[in-house]
Every structure is written in C-alpha cells, then in structure tokens.
Amino acid sequence: MTLKVSLLLDSQLTPGDAKAALGEVVADARLRDRYTVYALVGDVLRGNSTPDDGFSARIFERMRREGARIEPGFDPLKDE
Amino acid sequence: MAGMVQDTELVRLAQAGDAKAFEALVVKYQRRIARHVARYLKAAGDVEDVVQETFIRAYRGLASFRGDSAFYSWLYRIATNTALTHLERNPGEVLLGDEAPEERLDAFEPGVSDAEDPERTLFAKQIAETVQRALAKLQPELAEALMLYEVDGKPYAEIAGMLGIPIGTVRTRIFRAREFIARRLEPVLEPQRPRRW
Numbered sequence: 001m002t003l004k005v006s007l008l009l010d011s012q013l014t015p016g017d018a019k020a021a022l023g024e025v026v027a028d029a030r031l032r033d034r035y036t037v038y039a040l041v042g043d044v045l046r047g048n049s050t051p052d053d054g055f056s057a058r059i060f061e062r063m064r065r066e067g068a069r070i071e072p073g074f075d076p077l078k079d080e
Numbered sequence: 081m082a083g084m085v086q087d088t089e090l091v092r093l094a095q096a097g098d099a100k101a102f103e104a105l106v107v108k109y110q111r112r113i114a115r116h117v118a119r120y121l122k123a124a125g126d127v128e129d130v131v132q133e134t135f136i137r138a139y140r141g142l143a144s145f146r147g148d149s150a151f152y153s154w155l156y157r158i159a160t161n162t163a164l165t166h167l168e169r170n171p172g173e174v175l176l177g178d179e180a181p182e183e184r185l186d187a188f189e190p191g192v193s194d195a196e197d198p199e200r201t202l203f204a205k206q207i208a209e210t211v212q213r214a215l216a217k218l219q220p221e222l223a224e225a226l227m228l229y230e231v232d233g234k235p236y237a238e239i240a241g242m243l244g245i246p247i248g249t250v251r252t253r254i255f256r257a258r259e260f261i262a263r264r265l266e267p268v269l270e271p272q273r274p275r276r277w
Contacts, residue, residue, distance in 0.1 A: 002255070002259060003255045006254060006255035006259075007251060007255070008090075008104070009108060010229070010254070011087050011088065011089065012236060012251060013089065015088075015092070018089035018090065018093070019089065022090070022100065026100040033273065034259075035107065036107055037258075037265055037266075037269065038258045038262065039107055039108050040111075040265070041211060041230070041258055041262065041265070042230040043111040043112070044207060045211065045215075045226070045230045046230060046231060048112065048114075048115050054272075055110055055114070055131075056106050056277055058128070059110065060103060060106070060277075062136065063135070063139065068136045068140060069139075069140070070095070070139065070141075070142045071140045071141070071143070072143045074140045074141045074143070075141055076137035076138055076141030076144070076161075077157060
C-alpha cells in the first residue's frame, strides 16, 4: 500500500485507484504519516528544509474555524 | 518540477466535496507555497497567515478551477495575489525593496524561521542532515530516480526514457528511495507525530 501512497503523491494513479488510495490514506494514520513524510523528503531535497510541526494542522484548524467551504462563483484570483 | 503534475484526481475529489483530498493537496504544497510567499514578506507570522489565507481562498474557489493549468500554478497565482494584497493593506509591513527577495527566501523556513527558537531550528537541521545521510547510503539507482523526479522535476515517463527502464521500475525506485529515507527519519520525527496530518 505504501507504493500507492507514493504514487498518489505523484498523481500517478488512475481515477479509481486514486480515490481508493485516498480513502485508505485518510483512514490509516500510518499511511497518512507516510504521505506526509514522503512530501517532506521531496521538500528537503529541493532545499525547503522544514519540519512539519503543525503548519498544515493550523491551516486545517483555521479552515474549520472560519467554516471554509467551496463557493460556486468565488474567484480566488480577484480581490474581495 | 515534480509538483507541476496536474493533480487531476485529488482536485476532482476535492471539488466533489472530499475535504480530505484538499488536505492532501495542502500537505503536498504547503512548504512550496510558504517559500514563495516568503519572497514578499519577512515576518514568519505574516507568511504563515498569508499561506493559510491562500489555501482558504483556493478551497473557496475550487469550483472555478478548470484544470487549464496545473493546480500548483493556480495556487501559486493565488498566493502571489494574497501576498500583494496583504502588503497593500499593511503598508507598515512593506518590505519589498529593503533587501533582495532571494535573501529573504534563504532566511525563511516555515515553522522554523523564529530565530528565538533554536530548538525548532535544530530540529529542521536534524531533518535535513538525516535526509542527506540516508541519500548517501541509498543504492545509486534509487537515489538517481528520486533526484531526477524531486529535484530536476522530470516526469516519470522522461525518467524511464533517460534511464532506459520501464516506467513501472521508475515507480518502484522512487517509492523505495522514499521509504528508505522515511524509515531513517522516523526516530527524528517521532516527537511531532501527534501534530501531523
């Protein structure tokens, strides 16, 4: 399964496989961990040497706090 | 670069309402976006705020993303606009021009840019050193495939052509290289595990 995690990160899965792999990753802390660490490895190799110390968790927390949702008609490239 | 793939499936799932698919995209691109935003802003807190705003705006506007460009390119443009808007609204924080953008970039590491927190800086250094040590111990053919993908930004098919191997072998070499490094990172990353995605 961890091979699929690597392929999911690189958008190498077919639509059906990607959906199934995402479901498995979301449901399994070990696989989520692998997805995160594989992404981290790439960033470190590119020179973005950073720990994942809750940076993404704070993004998700703010999204929940602000009740972010998909808004048809909203253009994120235009000022509000 | 490696991130310039289309991300078609994760985006499509996110657009269909799968919030976890969007979270997977955030995990994938958070540092690249933070590094880009750091070209415009100096304070780590401002950078983090703009990165958060970027992803929130992207999520709100997901329906408008048609896939004409790569998802990362779209995200990059949103981040640029959001950073510039932040500067316009906070003129006291305008820093463009007071030093070269690349100098700011070199100094910035999201989550560890606080010079008053040497522990976090040390942690980032440990991660980088562990990755480099693991890379040095990797079988050369695995390291080569991983570096061609992650650093040189070659797509899988091109790597297969360059190395004269089937694309399936490229998939497994990149995976095995990541897994080799990930296992060596485990003890270093363990203290932060509860705070991860």
